[in-house]
Amino acid sequence: MIQFDMKDIPSRECVPGVHGKFAHSPNMTMAWWRIEEGAQMPEHSHEHEQVVNVVEGTLEITAEGKKWTLGPGSVLVIPGGVPHLARGVTECRVIDAFYPAREDYK
Amino acid sequence: MIQFDMKDIPSRECVPGVHGKFAHSPNMTMAWWRIEEGAQMPEHSHEHEQVVNVVEGTLEITAEGKKWTLGPGSVLVIPGGVPHLARGVTECRVIDAFYPAREDYK
Numbered sequence A, B: 001m002i003q004f005d006m007k008d009i010p011s012r013e014c015v016p017g018v019h020g021k022f023a024h025s026p027n028m029t030m031a032w033w034r035i036e037e038g039a040q041m042p043e044h045s046h047e048h049e050q051v052v053n054v055v056e057g058t059l060e061i062t063a064e065g066k067k068w069t070l071g072p073g074s075v076l077v078i079p080g081g082v083p084h085l086a087r088g089v090t091e092c093r094v095i096d097a098f099y100p101a102r103e104d105y106k
Helices: none
Strands: A002-005 A012-015 A018-024 A029-035 A040-044 A049-056 A059-063 A066-070 A074-078 A084-088 A092-099 B002-005 B012-015 B018-024 B029-035 B040-044 B049-056 B059-063 B066-070 B074-078 B084-088 B092-099
Touching (some): A049 A059, A049 B029, A049 B092, A059 A074, A092 B049, A092 B092, B012 B040, B029 B084, B049 B059, B059 B074, B066 B074
Antiparallel strands (some): A002 B074, A029 A092, A049 A074, A049 A092, A059 A066, B012 B018, B049 B074, B049 B092, B059 B066
């Protein structure tokens, strides 16, 4: 059993306006994001499967030539290797789950 | 890319007061729970690794003879095979990530 308290974990501003806190299990990484309105994570890809859980606000994901506009309660599965970008349409709070764990976020 | 909207997914009351909605990726399952105050998921275990993400309210997890009292921002890793029970101290909203995917929740 490993406990994390996101209140005590320093936030990392991965790109301007995109603030992440990370918790790792042996096989998964949870990323708790606060994305400012208009902030954008540029197009990137990774081998990890990603599940985007939107908790608050509106997030836009662009991938495979399409846009997904996600609100509270939206869940989006991004398979490993698919280039995608994310933009905060409004300030938003998002919890991403990655498999396998993100060594690059440790 | 697979999109789920939890607003459109029917809730399953797994035990009285414990309401779950499920979204599956190839390797993970997300469970969005609304747990009523005082409701309890009895002790159980599963081979799946579980990461508990508390979004709102207070949740108590009991495992290995200890209690964890979790609030918003708490993240708890429960390794596969560890018996645990969960109780809503207040009404709470929790997102669990499981690896591998929960075939029993499909």
